[in-house]
Amino acid sequence: MADAPTVAADAQPVGQGWSLLGAPRDHCVITDPTAEDKVTWFVDGEIAATCKDGGSDTAVLTPEDRGLGALAVRRSYFGDATRVTWYPPTEDGRRLGPRAAAHLGRGGIDLVPDAGSPAAVREEEARRHPVRTGARHVVSGAAKVVLPIAGVWVMLQLVGLLGHIPLPDLPSVPWPDLPSISWPDLPRVPWPDLPDLPTWHEPEWVRRAARVAPYVLPVVVGLAVAWAEHRRRRAQDRRRAAASESTETVA
Template sequence: MQTWTLTVDGREHRVTAAGTLRHAVEWQVDGEVVALKKAAEERIRLEADDHGSMDVRFSTTGSPRRATWHAPDADAAGLAGIGGLDLEPEPGSPAAAYEERVRAHPRRYATIQTAGGVGKVVVPILLTLLVITLPWPSIPWPDLPSIPLPDLPEVPWPDLPAIPWPDLDLPDWQLPGWVRWVLDNATYVVPIVLAFVLARVELRRRRHQDELREQRRRELDDRDQDQA
């Protein structure tokens, strides 16, 4: 079971996630369950009117990644899952270990995510080649009788007048070679580029979350010192 916690405005948020193929996610505020959901998606969104919303992310294999809290008055970016505050994973948990790996080796993280995009392109091609090269047995299908279709009458369509389109002398312009290559191979290029871009965005997002987390810790320490 994976656990994340976050204290906001004196309220303690606690999220637990269990299961690998089908996830059971529970959100508590000050020990009271405010939302519960079971699903098999990689992103599970919980909503509680008075407490905002919670996005919980998992990897493709079902490993817990992060939980992000969005305030009740979150803007469109919050509704899209951008921004918010990441909850802190329990020390020593799989999510905590994953965060440490990403912080310590950001380039390796980007490379792994890009390799995943390459896999989405290469694996279907290899499977297609495997299916083509396999010797499939010859199945003696029976000869089905032909169905006599009726002869339909011809429809007397009217002759429409030709529209005299003007002859435009357009300049002879060609796309650069690399642009034509990208367009011809967009099916293979786009998933790889998208995976790389998303990896870079996630690295920037995590750096920003680390800054917010450190700022919150300093504020809590200053508050405790003032109360002491």
């Protein structure tokens, strides 16, 4: 693999590095979670675009040079960059523009994280244990739903505890008595009596399936996510290889 693009020391931020060399130009991305999730995108050693999009699950960069396409940085629940994908201006089988494709995650070529970095370790772990990685995605997605609900429940419990704290008596406000309004009696509508529906009892296998569904469904979803992620990584390997071969052919 060719050497990473050279960037001036004063322009190089500190953080996690990602690279895609010879596709047909060299792309280098630095993600820095300590600086409001700052992302810096270099193309052939020159800064193409930067952004600060703290708190967002996906940051999309679109440089002024439309010939560079777009870049998407996807983050985990805790804000760490987990995937950086470059979307070229045009791509076989893609009808969307690069920015729309970046937001939707259609196509693109994943950049490779620096060796030894946390992202590289996660990538290697995902390739060795795809099922475990899929289960981790399911837990992370469930946490995004469960944690806010748990937070609301805790707030309600705190409000309930406040109700048992003795507060000082406040003076009552003498509100004036408002006159009552005599509403006219509306006529009753003679609705017809509907026949009783037959009683239906679910089969025993339905009851058994309902009992084990909360335990089996997360496993099935995890396997599906793991299989889809495994296929996506294999497709990304083919796309990087095809981009490298096209560059060598042009050279």
